[in-house]
Amino acid sequence: MAAEVFMPKMSDHMETGEIVEWLVQEGSSVQKGQPILAIMTDKATVELEAPTAGVLKGIRAGVAPGMLVPVGETVAFIAAAQENVPTLPPLGGAKQEITPPPAAESVPVTAARAPAQTVSTAPGEIRATPVVRKLARDLGIDLAVVAGTGPEGRISEQDVRNYADAAQKPDQEAAAPLVSPIARRIAEERGIDLSRVTGTGPRGQITKEDVIQFVPAPPAPTPDAAAAPTGSSSDVWLDLNPIQRLTGQRMLESVQTAPHFALSADVDMTNALELRETWMSAVTEETGERLSVTGILVKIVAATLKSFPRANASFLDGRIKLYSEINIGVAMGTEQGLVVPVIRDANNKSLAQITRELKTLQGKAASMRFSPDDLNGGTLTISNLGMYGVDRFSAIINPTQSAILAVGRIIKTPVGMPDDSIALRPLMNCTLSLDHRSMDGVQGARFLALLKERLTHPYLLIN
């Protein structure tokens, strides 16, 4: 009996995975557990392992590098040598325009048994041999903007030469698709942008049928050539790596589906900073790392969520799901994009434990090597841009969470005191973005007030 190879669900929010490459050719024998397919999620590149021993057969048409495949879709089979496997209909039309299943519940049950994964190389890393690097140097090309077509996205000499050739031509000519005259006329009549139409004719030529059958795709998260303002020939195009692309998609999805509103408060951090100083030596001694404001925030936000479970929730299918675990995501910016690793069960962890975990996660962020467990299951996210000198900002909620806390820098500010004197106090702005489907303004305000009270008087935590 043939076993299906399908796109596994590797995180709560994963809806599609991008095919990086087949590691095994169709018709090859594989061992159980042998990596057969490299896929890229929004979080990492993982190698999908053979669910059983046999021969890789029936790779579905369209399952090629660069293609986004919805979670649960069968992409191939592992079967006995003589066994026949069904030919599945081709997946999708244009690259990366496969519609994901509408909701997580429609995903086949099989997807729950995600196979063991090995996190391999970080996406976005430039893979090129010395000869290619020298060629790029000689041609003055930054390899970061060249798309690699080789194994594991490796940039070949040809890729660099193609890029150089394309860069020499005017943009329009380089982007101009092959179009039959009649297709062009129909497109003009109907106001269809030919750059969005996938050609099915020879050499990718756009035929009359392609234009007639073209259904405008929903707005893409990245601006395309047609939508961009006209610029000079010295303008530079940057390709997004998968993390950046999927972060963008997720953020767009968040602002389009979750009605955001923001509540903001300045918090007097005098006592929190004193707490930090008091704990500093003990934490440093235990972990070798300094206790950060972020570490204290994780601790206090987790404690506040414990007493305000409504904010530790997701709005899902018309209902609100309250999570029993408090898992605090901490947004980290890296060269390759934004990641939000998670400190699990944060309300039950000491400042030293949180400090140590933050350090570990920052180390992993630097190389973009995370295990899925590091990134999954967050219930509320903290984004701290204080270290960049940001006073205040509002953040986009990380779906499907209900809230994100945006934290600015701590700055000494004149404050009117109860006795009408003016004192300089270290204030820190907390701006909470909320999903109005989960919490209304009053609920959000109560949560923020509770948080502010604990940040102002951290000794309230001792109870």
Added chain:
Amino acid sequence: MAEMTYREAIRQALREELAHDERVYLLGEDIAEFGGSFKVTLELLDEFGPRRIRNTPISEMAILGCAVGSASTGLIPVAEIMYSDFFGMAMDQVVNQAAKMRYMFGGKLEIPMTIRAPMGGRRSAAAQHSQCLEAWFMHIPGIKIAMPSNPSDAKGLLKTAIRDPNPTIVFENKMLYNVKGEVPDEPYFVPFGKANIVRSGNDVTVVALSDMVDYALKAAKQLEQEGVSVEIIDPRTLVPLDMDAIVTSVKKTGRLVVAHEANRTGGVGGEIAAQAGHRAFDYLKAPIERVGAADAPIPFAPNLEREILPDDRHVYQAVLRVMDYGG
């Protein structure tokens, strides 16, 4: 040109040098009446007599100690180490005496000794009679090393070694003794430090030592049918090593596979790869591949030995790996 075996070519070199210079003499275990374990010196006793074709006790230390001593006092010894595995018994004579003496005497002393050492496996001779130990000696400055891969080179390199005023080791491949090849009729020498471009190609450079040259040729024929053009370089001598020829080739092909029968770890292939990687870095289209034996003692069982030792299949696969790398 005459066709003869690798064994006959070596014997011819010995005969010519014995005749050329009366200071030349041979010593080793059972090399006289018995002709040596591999019959290389057979008949030479009849021609040159027992003073110049000398059996020794079963002591490699005595053989090489005698060679060093007699070389430093005016003779030209050609010693046979029956199996190169037995070098272990006499390493001090090679490493601390032969290799160092000229240096220690400020260049005033010459050590014109040659050591012939049958090497390699594929004969089901088990772990203590099958090794390729050239890397040991390449690591010691002061010793020249040749690894002939065919009858013509075997003769020409051995003659050059015997004429060289420095200690020299010629590793003879046991599996090649019966292999025939063209050998020039007129007297000739093959210089040390001059690689042989065995086969020209454009896609991959394969540097092969000793009998891996023939395996590389076999792989190259197969690869040619698949559209891969392989250049094969036989360095012939490891010290001195003709890196210029290898680097020139790698700059042309951008891909390098180094193949030897010795195990990979700590092997000569690593040294060649490092030098090529350094000098041709900007030309590399793929990581340099090393083909060698697995890091294990050579098994007695022929089927297991075949598993461990590299042959044309391994070269073929390594070439495909560098071709498929995608640079």
